Amino acid sequence: MTSWLTTILLAGFTVTHETRMPEVPVPVPEVPVDASADVVRGAWLYRVAACVGCHSPPFAEAKHLGGGRDLPTQFGTFYAPNISPDPTVGIGGWSEQDFTRALRDGVSPSGRRYWPTFPYMTYTNMTDADIHALWAYVSTQPTVHTEEKPHEIRPRYRTPGLLGLWRSLEFRRGPMEPDPSQSDGWNRGRYLALGVTYCDQCHTPRNNLGLLERGRFMAGGTNPGKSAVHPNLTSDPTYGLSDWTRDGLAQFLATGDKPDGSRADPDYIMAEKIHDSYAWLSEADREAIAEYVFALPPVAYDPETGTGARHAQGSR
Ligand code: HEC
Ligand code: HEC
Numbered sequence: 001m002t003s004w005l006t007t008i009l010l011a012g013f014t015v016t017h018e019t020r021m022p023e024v025p026v027p028v029p030e031v032p033v034d035a036s037a038d039v040v041r042g043a044w045l046y047r048v049a050a051c052v053g054c055h056s057p058p059f060a061e062a063k064h065l066g067g068g069r070d071l072p073t074q075f076g077t078f079y080a081p082n083i084s085p086d087p088t089v090g091i092g093g094w095s096e097q098d099f100t101r102a103l104r105d106g107v108s109p110s111g112r113r114y115w116p117t118f119p120y121m122t123y124t125n126m127t128d129a130d131i132h133a134l135w136a137y138v139s140t141q142p143t144v145h146t147e148e149k150p151h152e153i154r155p156r157y158r159t160p161g162l163l164g165l166w167r168s169l170e171f172r173r174g175p176m177e178p179d180p181s182q183s184d185g186w187n188r189g190r191y192l193a194l195g196v197t198y199c200d201q202c203h204t205p206r207n208n209l210g211l212l213e214r215g216r217f218m219a220g221g222t223n224p225g226k227s228a229v230h231p232n233l234t235s236d237p238t239y240g241l242s243d244w245t246r247d248g249l250a251q252f253l254a255t256g257d258k259p260d261g262s263r264a265d266p267d268y269i270m271a272e273k274i275h276d277s278y279a280w281l282s283e284a285d286r287e288a289i290a291e292y293v294f295a296l297p298p299v300a301y302d303p304e305t306g307t308g309a310r311h312a313q314g315s316r
Helices: 004-019 037-048 051-055 096-105 128-138 160-170 184-195 199-203 246-255 269-276 283-294
Strands: 070-073 076-079
Touching (some): 096 128
Antiparallel strands (some): 070 076
16 A cells, blocks of 8 residues: 555645645635624634635635635545535534534534545644634634535545545544643643644654654655655754754744745745744744744654654654
8 A cells, every 4th residue: 555645645735835826815804893702713713723725725716715725636636615604515504513523523414534635633632612613703704605626536546445544543533631741831832733733744754654653753744746845843953943943933933934044935835824824823822832842852854865763752
């Protein structure tokens, strides 16, 4: 078995961006001043959890919550669906329970397992309160009607067993439990990194089955056949962020400016994520992510060549 899962997971996140640059600001309306606290929080989560990039993508023809972002992989092309309250093409007929199940379990109201191009392996970690806030926001947004775009999955991959296999090996149902032995900042940072912004899904190498290599957690990854290398975020002196500071990382997540004076490459998805998602994090949240990242054990792994040591413990 080759790395079909790798391709689904990584290509889902990165390929589009290499071929299609953000053209316009995302079509997200301002939140009215009299909105409830849940709606305000949900609007913010919709940004920082990157829902925006797939369901309100930065393309001229895109509509807020209308989906349509194309996510090409070697298995075919997936399309982010309409998640506006439209009753036919959107999720207008859904209950909050249906929505919670989609994010927490990766399962549709009719029981269909979602493809992991929808990063529910991350969102499953969210708190009930955050999923509720997302629902409060999404379910009260204007309805948009878009053309339904069915995924174009190549015939030989239309095997339901593949998803079941992936889930049994990789999917760990949340929510994420805080680690009482760690600081509040570290716990907040881990929650944001692994439950909201999915840094780990791009910045961890994958094995031949496309599963995250837990022993090389956050040591960088590649997108097979594509040019994007996801850098090693551990403190390894050769391959990691050893010449960065926590402040420098927090600053990078706000602006895309790197400590060496260069910028996030606009050809790669990190620049889009910063612009449309991470720049919306509070300063305290960016610092928390930096605290968590800087506490990662060093892993001497070179994502450019895919070689290097494995950490005995793994991490999470
Ligand atoms: C990388 C792109 C991507 C991101 C980021 C993303 N989604 Fe999706 N989403 C998808 C795709 C693709 C599907 C369809 C999966 C399938 O059909 O198996 C989907 C499906 C869904 C569904 C089910 C819709 C239906 O009609 O069954 C919901 C609800 C949803 N996403 C909400 C969200 C929310 C909320 C966020 C942010 C917390 C989010 N998505 C982030 C790509 C994405
Ligand atoms: C969708 C994939 C994706 C996600 C999610 C993602 N990154 Fe990245 N990241 C990349 C890519 C691709 C690059 C390389 C592009 C560049 O450096 O301009 C990168 C570059 C970086 C760099 C620059 C490192 C260097 O040595 O230049 C840092 C730091 C970083 N990411 C941290 C993070 C953190 C922290 C998160 C989560 C908050 C995160 N990334 C989420 C894909 C991703």
